[in-house]
Amino acid sequence: MTMTMQVLDAGQQILAAVPDPSTGGGNPPGWSKMLMVLHWVFLAVTVLCVAGFLVVGGRMAIAYRRGEGSEHAGGLGAVCLACVIIGSASGLVSTLTA
Numbered sequence: 838m839t840m841t842m843q844v845l846d847a848g849q850q851i852l853a854a855v856p857d858p859s860t861g862g863g864n865p866p867g868w869s870k871m872l873m874v875l876h877w878v879f880l881a882v883t884v885l886c887v888a889g890f891l892v893v894g895g896r897m898a899i900a901y902r903r904g905e906g907s908e909h910a911g912g913l914g915a916v917c918l919a920c921v922i923i924g925s926a927s928g929l930v931s932t933l934t935a
Contacts, residue, residue: 875930882923889916 893912900909 872934879923879927879930886916886920886923889919 890913893909893916896912897909
């Protein structure tokens with residue numbers, strides 16, 4: 838037997854010893870608690886995004902009242918980007934947990 842055949846045979850034996858995750862059945866212990874925590878985190882972050890829009894809008898209104906320019910567009914963009922990231926993450930989590 839050549840060295841290549843021995844390496845291939847050893848690799849095949851290692852791969853045969855790896856357990857198949859599809860035969861496991863059910864979720865791991867504590868799965869429902871983790872989903873509950875993810876749900877609460879999602880709700881908290883959603884509230885923070887709404888608060889971010891309110892804060893940036895308030896700062897823009899105060900700046901407009903003072904006659905200053907609209908330098909707060911960067912803050913509004915950051916809040917919008919955060920909302921997009923949160924929306925993408927929540928879609929990914931709900932796809933993975935379904």
